[in-house]
Amino acid sequence: MTDRAADTPAEPAGQRASRPRVVVIGAGFGGLSTVQSLHGAPVDITLVDQRNHHLFQPLLYQVATAxxxxxxxxxxxxxxTRHDRNVEVLLGEATGIDVARRLVSVLDTAVRTVPYDILVVATGARHSYFGHEEWARFAPGLKTVEDATLIRRRILLAVERAETETDAEEYRRLLTFVVGGAGPTGVEMAGAISELVRGIAASDFRRVSPKSARIVLVEAGPRPLAAFPPDLAAYAGRALQNLGVEIRLGTAVTGIDAGGVQLGTERIEARTVIWAAGVQASKAAEWLGAAHDRAGRVKVTDHLTLPDHPEIYVIGDTALALDTNGRPVPDLAPAAKEAGQYVGRSIRAGLRGRAAKPFRYRHYGDLATIGRNRAIIEFGRLHIRGFLAWVLWGIAHIFFLIGFRNRVVVMVDWLWSYVWFRGNARLITNVERHDQDEPGQDGIGLAENAE
Structure with missing residues (x-):
């Protein structure tokens, strides 16, 4: 995603008045790719998002682990989008869609309605606690910058508290970190937490022992990284164990509170719990009155549209799209980008009076990292693991980052961290200390403000 070389030439007002109105809800990979694919097209675009930034979610765990x-x-x-003169950005939260009247309700300082001729719904997904929403208070997931900074704060505060803790049981509780779910996010989080906590304990703290840190990865399924081939998943498991991560397979979380996690009849006392076990699509299916699966993903045609509404596209984590083998398109950033680019081509084809070919997803492979020097990559029959996979993983993620500055900064930070094994973002921010140190939402007795 790069900046445009030059501004789109201005068009006469009469032409603009007669152009189709395209509303895109969500500025994630799918929504932003749609907008960029329509650069210079004779349409007026309104891009709606409740945040003012596009986020590279695959690297959020790096923010969460400093x-x-x-x-x-x-x-x-x-x-x-500054060079896209046909794009208007609207900061607000989409709260509903009137399909019959072709209106999107958006809440900013007040509720307003935005008309559309063509609608692209790319509202992503949120955390799923499988009916236990009360767990969210004690076990944040990882979808936003706010989530990442909250998790970072809890991890760092736990180690800080352990430095001065005199009670042995509380000391162990503070240095125990539980990650629920062994998909890519859970595996990456567990490995990064182990390296962070043990690394700073060894170098920056005087009383916290690296050996005291306990990181537990809990997975209800029979193996970690179920979407990967068994040989790569087995390598990832061994790599995690080499980092000191305990892996509990075939074990479901049955309870979470401020003091720890319940695994059936077993109790793990922990002040820091992170949720990476499930996602739920946004409320788009409810807004559209559309058929959906158990995760709330909207069932779409092979043109990524609603069956009875070809003017409405649904893409990314919000959609249940099928590949040529009848399998669901994975909820991955490259897949969302492909879908967004397809929608842009489809809209352009429609403007010329032509019908676009059906969407065909091209899967280029799966990647996951397990701490520094260790990663796994699947490119079809080609399986890569270890240091080479880690280098390729880093290159792939840097390539997808927005803007030249972001790529350079991330590359320099990673090289610095690799050589000196030191993170540059270990900041604890927005913490209020109360007179009574009671365990609360942060799990360690410190109330936190939203960052």
Whole structure:
């Protein structure tokens, strides 16, 4: 995603008045790719998002574990689209869609309605606690910058508290970190937490022992990284164990509170719990009155549209799209980008009076990292693991980052961290200390403000 070389030439007002109105909800990979694919097209675009920045979610765990700062993996939406003169950015939260009247309700300072001729819904997904929403208070997931900075704060505060803790049980509780879910996010988080906590304990703290840190990865399924081939998943498991991560397979979380996690009849006392076990699509299916699966993903045609509404596209984590083998398109950033680019081509074809070919997803492979020097990559039959996979993983992620500055900063930070094994973003921010130190939402007795 790069800046445009030159501004789009201005068009006469009469032409603009007669152009189709395209509303895109969501400035993630899918929505932003749609907008960029329509650069210079004879349409007027309104891009709606409740945040003012596009976020590179695959590297959020690096922010959560103090490897990167939020600005390294995010960029203002207005800056990205500044050369697209046919694009209006609207900061607000989409709250509903009137399909019959072709209106989107948006809440900013007040509720307003935005008309559309063509609608692109790319509202992503949120955390799913499988009916236990009360767990969210104690086990944040990882979808936003706010999530990442909250998790970073909890991890760092736990180690800080352990430095002065005199009670042995509380000391162990503070240095125990539980990650629920062994998909790519959970595996990456567990490995990064182990390296962070043990690394800073060895170098920066005087009383916290690296050996005291306990990182537990809990997975209800039979193996970690279920979407990967068994040989790569097995390598990832061994790599995690070499980092000192305990892996509990075939074990479901049955309870979470401020003091720890319940695994059936077993109790793990922990002040820091992170949720990476499930996602739920946005409320788009409810807004559209559309058929959906159990995760709330809208069932779309092979043109990524609603069956009875060809003017409405649904893409990314919000959509249940099928590949040529009848399998769901994975909820991955490259897949969302492909879908967004397809929608842009489809809209352009429609403007010329032509019908676009059906969407065909091209899967280029899966990647996951397990701490520094260790990663796994699947490119079809080609399986890569270890240091080479880690280098390729880093190159792939840097390539997808927005803007030249972001790529350079991330590369320099990673090289610095690799050589000196030191993170540059270990900041604890927005913490209020109360007179009574009671365990609360932060799990360690410190109330936190939103960052």
């Amino acid at each position: 490897g990167l700062s939020p600005a390294d993996i995010a960029a203002p939406i207005r800056a990205i």
